[in-house]
Amino acid sequence: MGLFEYNIEKYSPKQLVLIPTVLLVISLVVLAYVTLTVGMPVVPGIDFSGGTAVTVITPDTPAQLQTIFAGYPLVSISQGLNNGEFITFGTMSDTQYQSLTALIASKYPDAQINQIGESFGKTLQDQAFIALIIAFIGMAIVVFVSFRTFVPSCAVVLSAFADMAMTAALMNIVGIQLSLGTTAALLMLIGYSVDSDILLTTRVLKRQGKLNDKLKGAFRTGIIMTSTTIAAVIVLLIVSWAGQIVVIEQISAVLLMGLFFDILNTWLTNVGILKWYVLKGGGK
Amino acid sequence: MRQERIKELFSDWRVLVLIILIVLSVVAIYPHFDSNGNLTTNLQYGLDFQQGSWIQLKFDAEVVGFTTTEPVDTFVANLSKDLDTDVILVDATHVEIRKSYNQSELAPYFASEGGTLVSYQPGISSATADLVKQILEQKINAMGTKDAKVNTITGLGGVTQYVRVEMAGVNMNQAQQIIGKQGKFEIRVQTTANQTEHVLYGDSITSVESPSQSPAGSGNWGVGFTLSQDGAAVFQNASITSGATIDPADHKLAMLLDNQTVYSAPLSSELASSLQTQTTTQLFASTGSGTAGMNQATNLEIQLRAGALPVDVEIAGSGSTSASLGQHYMEMCLIAGILALIMVAFVIFYRYREPRIVLPMVMINASEILILLGFISVIQFQMDLPTVAGLIAVLGTGIDQLVVITDEILHEGIVPSPNVYLKRLSRALTIIMIAAATVLIAMLPLALMDLSTLTGFAIITMMGVVVGVVVTRPAYGRIIMEILSE
Numbered sequence: 001m002g003l004f005e006y007n008i009e010k011y012s013p014k015q016l017v018l019i020p021t022v023l024l025v026i027s028l029v030v031l032a033y034v035t036l037t038v039g040m041p042v043v044p045g046i047d048f049s050g051g052t053a054v055t056v057i058t059p060d061t062p063a064q065l066q067t068i069f070a071g072y073p074l075v076s077i078s079q080g081l082n083n084g085e086f087i088t089f090g091t092m093s094d095t096q097y098q099s100l101t102a103l104i105a106s107k108y109p110d111a112q113i114n115q116i117g118e119s120f121g122k123t124l125q126d127q128a129f130i131a132l133i134i135a136f137i138g139m140a141i142v143v144f145v146s147f148r149t150f151v152p153s154c155a156v157v158l159s160a161f162a163d164m165a166m167t168a169a170l171m172n173i174v175g176i177q178l179s180l181g182t183t184a185a186l187l188m189l190i191g192y193s194v195d196s197d198i199l200l201t202t203r204v205l206k207r208q209g210k211l212n213d214k215l216k217g218a219f220r221t222g223i224i225m226t227s228t229t230i231a232a233v234i235v236l237l238i239v240s241w242a243g244q245i246v247v248i249e250q251i252s253a254v255l256l257m258g259l260f261f262d263i264l265n266t267w268l269t270n271v272g273i274l275k276w277y278v279l280k281g282g283g284k
Numbered sequence: 285m286r287q288e289r290i291k292e293l294f295s296d297w298r299v300l301v302l303i304i305l306i307v308l309s310v311v312a313i314y315p316h317f318d319s320n321g322n323l324t325t326n327l328q329y330g331l332d333f334q335q336g337s338w339i340q341l342k343f344d345a346e347v348v349g350f351t352t353t354e355p356v357d358t359f360v361a362n363l364s365k366d367l368d369t370d371v372i373l374v375d376a377t378h379v380e381i382r383k384s385y386n387q388s389e390l391a392p393y394f395a396s397e398g399g400t401l402v403s404y405q406p407g408i409s410s411a412t413a414d415l416v417k418q419i420l421e422q423k424i425n426a427m428g429t430k431d432a433k434v435n436t437i438t439g440l441g442g443v444t445q446y447v448r449v450e451m452a453g454v455n456m457n458q459a460q461q462i463i464g465k466q467g468k469f470e471i472r473v474q475t476t477a478n479q480t481e482h483v484l485y486g487d488s489i490t491s492v493e494s495p496s497q498s499p500a501g502s503g504n505w506g507v508g509f510t511l512s513q514d515g516a517a518v519f520q521n522a523s524i525t526s527g528a529t530i531d532p533a534d535h536k537l538a539m540l541l542d543n544q545t546v547y548s549a550p551l552s553s554e555l556a557s558s559l560q561t562q563t564t565t566q567l568f569a570s571t572g573s574g575t576a577g578m579n580q581a582t583n584l585e586i587q588l589r590a591g592a593l594p595v596d597v598e599i600a601g602s603g604s605t606s607a608s609l610g611q612h613y614m615e616m617c618l619i620a621g622i623l624a625l626i627m628v629a630f631v632i633f634y635r636y637r638e639p640r641i642v643l644p645m646v647m648i649n650a651s652e653i654l655i656l657l658g659f660i661s662v663i664q665f666q667m668d669l670p671t672v673a674g675l676i677a678v679l680g681t682g683i684d685q686l687v688v689i690t691d692e693i694l695h696e697g698i699v700p701s702p703n704v705y706l707k708r709l710s711r712a713l714t715i716i717m718i719a720a721a722t723v724l725i726a727m728l729p730l731a732l733m734d735l736s737t738l739t740g741f742a743i744i745t746m747m748g749v750v751v752g753v754v755v756t757r758p759a760y761g762r763i764i765m766e767i768l769s770e
Contacts, residue, residue: 057609057612094599110606110609111609112605112609113456113604114601115601115602115603116601117342117600117601119342119600120340120601123445130733131729131730134729135725135728135729138726138728138729139722139725141725142722180738181673184673184730184738184741184742190722190723191681191719192681195684195719198719198722199688202715202718217691225687227631228680228687229680229683229684231628231630231631232624232683233676233680234627235620235623235624235627236676239620240616243612243613243615243616245613245669247670247673248617248620248672251670251673252673255677
């Protein structure tokens with residue numbers, strides 16, 4: 001017994017790519033809107049815009065914390081299990097920061113504090129952007145060199161792009177900010193998303209047999225690959241949420257979203273384009 | 285028969301390499317009980333997992349590329365005068381300006397001295413960065429801090445914009461004090477055989493030059509420094525009253541840092557005679573010839589600065605972790621890792637329903653993590669939270685690729701003959717190679733850039749990919765063949 005039967009024989013390439021295309025357009029609209037309002041495709045967190053993040057383990061409620069930190073540029077308070085709280089502040093002057101650290105040191109001596117200056121954040125932001133672009137271009141080059149056929153290579157690169165665009169758009173919708181951790185997660189997605197695309201393309205182009213059988217076989221392998229990763233990431237998400245390890249929680253949330261979009265983009269977008277290419281007479 | 289095959293399996297080079305690496309990793313990680321009976325390992329933990337603080341400093345300086353029709357030395361000297369700060373020639377076409385200016389502010393100054401500004405990058409040259417690193421290390425060591433790391437963060441252009449200091453076991457306040465603290469520098473003059481007298485403190489020294497040879501090219505090293513006008517007058521006065529100008533050899537000048545003598549030498553005869561009639565602000569402390577002289581000059585420069593950095597800095601970021609939170613993170617990460625491995629095993633079992641396949645898969649997966657931890661121990665890399673995320677990512681991709689191998693070999697449910705088997709294995713490895721190449725290339729910019737805290741994550745992910753492709757996956761292919769053909 002499989003999870004469910006993957007049979008796309010009766011669908012035309014156009015029908016296959018319909019849903020992902022609509023989603024991609026919506027995602028690009030979201031990204032464009034956010035870019036116009038905040039200047040970046042994803043709302044930057046304190047790693048990039050500057051600010052202070054504090055993790056404390058305390059029985060105090062968010063409302064109590066709010067009164068304690070009333071004099072400071074408090075941005076958000078989020079709560080995990082075990083009384084873990086994650087508090088973020090906007091940028092502040094050196095003297096204000098020093099008084100804040102003194103306050104935290106006296107009230108919550110066991111806290112973790114991390115502070116990023118505004119200009120340092122800007123540098124990180126520029127670098128993260130360059131890293132993403134270089135990584136994406138590098139991935140595209142590897143794919144083109146490996147397959148040396150235009151349409152299938154484009155399909156892989158396009159799927160990876162759609163994957164990142166949809167994930168980034170969803171990050172905005174569910175309110176996950178762009179941080180060093182989530183940038184790393186997006187980079188990891190580049191690697192994850194091409195994994196199953198490469199398997200699919202290799203199976204379809206380099207194996208003998210009926211197209212539909214090859215697609216079914218590739219799906220059987222590909223879906224188990226993605227599910228194992230999803231399983232690992234879900235565990236990571238639950239444990240880090242419960243333990244209030246925000247860096248890992250964000251990384252795993254972004255990965256999880258990306259992996260679901262990867263299923264969609266590999267088995268609809270990429271398959272759609274590949275099917276069109278093979279039916280048209282390519283790949284023989 | 286069966287025993288023979290097992291023997292054969294273990295003499296296969298792919299399996300052998302895997303076993304050797306696992307053994308080496310366990311040795312490198314070295315789990316053992318410490319004197320208190322607690323289980324410890326050789327793994328090093330960064331600031332996420334133990335108490336400590338980090339401070340990142342940004343340099344108020346820039347490295348500027350230029351062209352000029354004037355002689356370079358005069359050009360630089362004039363520029364230094366115009367900008368009222370130290371301007372140091374980095375190479376034939378670049379200067380380091382030790383004050384914060386933006387590009388459009390600088391361009392007119394360059395133009396008025398007969399030059400053109402070609403490039404602009406905030407930060408300092410790598411030579412200055414090395415000096416900063418040495419000064420900070422010396423300062424931290426003097427405080428007796430247990431475990432500290434000073435990393436200059438250099439971009440692709442070779443210009444260093446930030447330096448990051450991590451100190452274990454120190455809280456934020458202490459860290460700021462250590463970084464901000466300056467040593468007490470003093471010059472004293474010998475009055476009698478074993479008596480010295482105070483001349484001036486470090487605050488009278490207005491600037492310190494880099495080590496140089498005097499005269500140029502003589503191989504005779506030393507450090508030049510400048511005294512304030514008042515300081516120069518005090519220095520002249522002390523030299524005359526102590527008798528140093530008349531009998532330099534018996535009235536040596538000593539430099540002390542935090543009451544330790546770091547340099548002692550008589551006045552040169554020329555200086556001694558000139559001091560009798562006039563003050564001088566430019567002094568040169570010679571340290572001897574050859575490499576020894578040069579090294580000593582470098583040390584003396586740091587001491588003359590009394591722990592002050594050659595460039596102004598501002599705090600760009602800082603943070604600290606408490607001992608209890610670090611412990612909490614460590615426990616959580618351990619739980620996450622073990623649960624992730626179990627979950628992955630469940631999913632694999634759901635698919636194959638065959639312990640003979642699932643067990644080797646999970647074992648190979650776990651051995652990949654073990655080898656990576658061994659590698660982390662050997663390079664003494666300090667684990668932090670992003671590294672753990674990287675390790676779990678390796679777990680995820682690793683199992684993916686074992687699935688590719690298994691499915692490729694089991695194609696159409698028939699266990700193949702050895703010849704067909706090898707063909708299929710190599711096809712599976714091709715898919716894996718392409719996938720690995722994309723991950724490597726995607727992580728490369730992170731490993732090379734300044735995104736300091738993510739470098740570890742990128743390196744671990746890349747290492748994981750390499751270990752997987754080169755060692756564990758080929759070994760898995762060999763082992764699973766043996767199991768399937770039974």
